[in-house]
Amino acid sequence: MTTVPVPPGTTSATFVVAGAGGSGGTGSAGGVGTLVTVTEPVAPCSVLTVTVGAAGSSAGTSAANGGGTRGTPGGGGGGGASQVNGPGGTRLVIAGGGGGGGGSSGGAGGSGPTGAPVTVSGGTAVAGTTGADGSGGFGGDGGAGGWFGGGGGEASGLGGGGGSGSSFVATGASGLVVASAAPGNGSVSITFTGGSGGACARPELDVSVAANGRTIDVEGSGFAAHAEVTIDIESNEVRLGEVETNADGRFEEDFTVPCTVAGGRHHVTATADPDDEASEPVTLVDCAAAEPVIAAPSFTG
Secondary structure, three states, rough: EEEEEEOEEEEEEEEEEOOOOOOOOOOOOOOOEEEEEEEOOOOOOOOOEEEOOOOOOEEEEEEEEOOOOOOOOOOOOOOOOOOEEHHHHHEEEEEEEOOOOOOOOOOOOOOOOOOOOOOOOOOOOOOOOOOOEEEEEOOOOOOEEEEOOOOOOOOOOOOOOOOOOOOOOOOOOOEEEEEEOOOOOEEEEEEEEOOOOOOOOOOEEEEEEOOOOOOEEEEEOOOOOOOOOEEHHHOOOEEEEEEOOOOOEEEEEEEOOOOOOEEEEEEEEEEEEOOOEEEEEEEEEHHHHHOOOOOOOOOOO
């Protein structure tokens, strides 16, 4: 898994994503993965996460990113999916992996553009159970494919090849082309469009302390849109919580600092990823000296 920053001013990207192929079994070759080419909107200065699927294993074990295991000895393992996620883990594009070979051909990579299961060769359809992220592809006697990763094949009985994983593109995609990928490991290529140069805004943090001396108001800006941000007391390695930024990369949240953090000067840190972090000093009072919070009186008639 790797991260790719979106350049400032960039509003769209063209993705060429190939799912990994399944391994061959005793009776046939594994199926190839899916090759998905599509253009989708992206947020400037956001961070994309890229995962490349690994080819199916000849030992029949599961491959990286959802490749299924084989049904019995002699079958090949399914190939893993390749995918690109946006901020907060939002799926942008996924190319399904190919099914493992068994006594007959392995299934090709799925072509369902919305992630729906697709039928492939291999005999009687069996709901997927071995891939990642739920059921999806189909196989014969072999292990079925998961929603994204190809399933493993089986060499006995009817000898059906394992099912393939299906593919996915996000809402707002255009120029979708689905084809067969080359055998072997998956791949991901990204071409950005519409960059205006300049630099991305760096994250900034503003922290204020309430009158009780232990509650802090944390405001952040300059983060990626819809990013998950963790808030910590850096000096004590204490996690206060998590927040999600809005469409402008901003957030505001109140936190009560636990009494395990002594009074004095500390640093509050907000982190979205290793390259998207801001820190601000804050001075707290000891819990024993903190102003108590008095509940409002209640009356019953």
